[in-house]
Amino acid sequence: MAKIDASSSTRTMEMWLLPFAAMFTQPSWLNAVALATGALLCLNRRTVCAALRAVDGGSDRGFSRFHRFLSRAEWSGLQGAKILLGLLQEAFVPEGEPLVIAVDDSVERRRGVRIRDKGIWRDAVRSSRGFFVKVAGLRWLSLQVMARPGFARRTWGLPFLTVLSRSEQTDARRTRRHQTLPEKATWAMRLVARWCPGRRLVMVGDGAYASLNVFWTLRDHAVCVARCRMDARFFNPPPPRKRGQKGRPRLVGTRQLTPRTRALRKATKWERMIIPGWRTKDGKAEREVDVVTGTALWSAHGKTMPVRWVLTRDPAGRAETRVFVCSDPGQSALQILTWYAMRWAVEPTFQEARRHLGFETQRQWSDRAIQRTTPLLLGLFSLVMLWAADLAARTGQLAMLGAAWYRKPDPTFVDCLAAVRRVLWTEEAVSPILWRDDYPTWRMRARTAENPRPLQQRLAELVSYAA
Template sequence: MLHHPSVAVGDAVPQILRQWLQALRTCFTAPSWEHVLVLVMGALLAPGKRTVSSCLRMTGRAAAANFASYHQILNRACWSPRAVARRLLGLVVERLVPDGPIVIGMDDTIERRWRRRISARGIYRDPVRSSHGHFVKASGLRWLSFMVLTPVPWTSLVKALPVLTLLAPSERSDHQRGRRHKLLTDWARQGALQLCRWLPGRRIIFVGDSSFAVHELAHAITARATLISRLRLDASLFAPPPKRTTRTLGRPAQKGPALPKLKTLLSNPATTWARIIVSAWYGHGDGKTLEITSDTALWYRPGTPVMPIRWVLVRDPDGKSPPQAFFSTDITLEPADVIALFVRRWQIEVTFAETRVHLGVETQRQWSDKAIARTTPALLGLYSLVSLWACDLLTSTTTPYAAAWYRKTSLTFSDAIGAVRLAIWIGDINQHSPPNRERQNIPPERILRMAQALCFAT
């Protein structure tokens, strides 16, 4: 048998991981790049908390004397998270959306943190524990994430792949630092315009919930992209202004007469409804039948110009779901397309949940401003990288963990990260017959780390 000599300060980074991350190489200096490879390898393999120390242990570097250098990658090293985000966006678009419109969902999430030294921390409504009649507060950081909503080859589902994540400091934090507080929609406007500059010449569709149904945001991005969001049932909608003639006096009118509120159309027997089947409606994997009605109008709010929109009113013929309204700033979109694009954003919550379960978001323990601003976006970006790498390891018909009592109809992110971890654990150990007759065995140190990963998995 051929035994590989052990590495003094830890196991070597597998060549396959170096190949996967090669596209990000130019974003880091040569010394930092080797430390980045180790941290990424540890973040993928470590169970439980994703602290720097746990990453070093899982890569066999618990006795490394230069452990502080790995911490400095996050809190001190000179590299730009925006440059990494731009390169990640290019990878996702090139691999999964080479042509056609790019659908980007935007949503915020609360990373629960309680340490007083975290300056950007605030008190927010906990979206998970709260309900319509019960309000629960949570202490933590507010993140706004932009995710590409697209199908991936190894699953039949649409995945939300984070490409740009921004920290939105609390109002208390901005006040203490003497800075003007930015609302969530201000960060959304800046992030959306940044993505438009990174994707010149491509058609972009931004999808957000009711938090982003704001006139200022719609006007800011309409010149370069389309916005799809929810619409209030009592929104102020108007008809186009009448055409001017030679006898018309005064300034040109911005809007015509007011249109009936959308909520009045629900009880109006003259409203014409059309039935459609939405395949990805929440809780209905086999499709959901809905009744819709749609038209174009001018959306108006005092103090801002009118916005031409296509509104879509949706009701459940079974009466199990309350009626909802959506709008698109692109009035040429078909009503069914507006609904189909909006329901993609429901995968954003799945991504937030899976990053907490599989990538340890909320378990990191940094408290310096720079480390905090880098760590969570890095973990969310790692979700997208794993989804891309799984395209090389899995297919839609692959069943890596099939059992006689459980047959999966569609692969999930747990299958993707499992396949990536297996490729990293195996590393340079051949899974098939090597070209020579010498056998290659897994080094004892790596077997020990595999056992530790199993023993301390929870």
């Protein structure tokens, strides 16, 4: 366990990362602080060498210890995910409100013979319904807390747990038991339920997680909401058993109309609702939606559970008709659609992580380093949001990058990252983190014979090699 002396010489990054100090030994803790600082300050690629250059570590002969921090050091990513989830709850989820967790997957494009867990996946960004694009890489399952920071007016997706999902061919080649994406999501949500006893959980996912097995397994742990198929098979409750009737009691009654048939019927009575955050591509905070809802029994593979389905239709005809299913029949249609609308914040999170945190640019080859680096980058996204929210609470606002031709209504992730970088660069200008007296070093020459490079020189080098 790392022993941190919270003295006047303690860096801001150490204070921010202090909740995670118990995960590391003292040497690993110093390496973690330096790597986190360098990962936030460097540009373009998020490799270990790029992070060291950002903190003036180009002449450090002991650079291999930073690589070993990812590939060999003994620390638990699950313990870090638990700590991060607790920080997100404390900062953004008030007591008594449900913890809404969005579950989604993303493909990290990686190539190389030595990356053994890579597979061939469908590229959801480049593919369409009539055009299929395959990509080689790693598939990650990400669990994100849906929250609204105090400085924002929209919902943000804040990752806290990211696990690798291997293909069936990869598991067969490495003689491992294969787990599908819904099975991994079920395992992850049960883990979160153990981490948050007494907290009401809501899992929101797309059509890949509209599985009766998922809903059945999590029925005592979380409320599940997912987009369902338009030909889903729902049933009415069984009729009351007649007196003297023989045989086993019926589990389900007559089959209900499929959502597709119900949407086409003229006799269907639609109710217009205003859903906050529903398809706000034009900048609106809410939108009108025609809704039909009802309860049913979802039965398949010997399992039967009551659910509520919600059928939606766009009054303007710009969006397709969709149906959603919820494992809690007592929830209203407005609440179910509000929860699902929060899930759309997952995609901007993946996009911002690729654009500003170098997601897909890391170059580790060992299995352990690969399984640690991507979750660390996505977790760094949530940490930046936590630190930016704290800075905004202290100063009253966050500085936003604007121009005469464009005025931002709310801060974006790049504004949050810039606020954190200002604090880190201010300290780096006074004393680079790798040049501290209490930091172990293996430089080419003694400290007395070297001096840190001027900040202007370091910034010019970073900008010159940014592209």
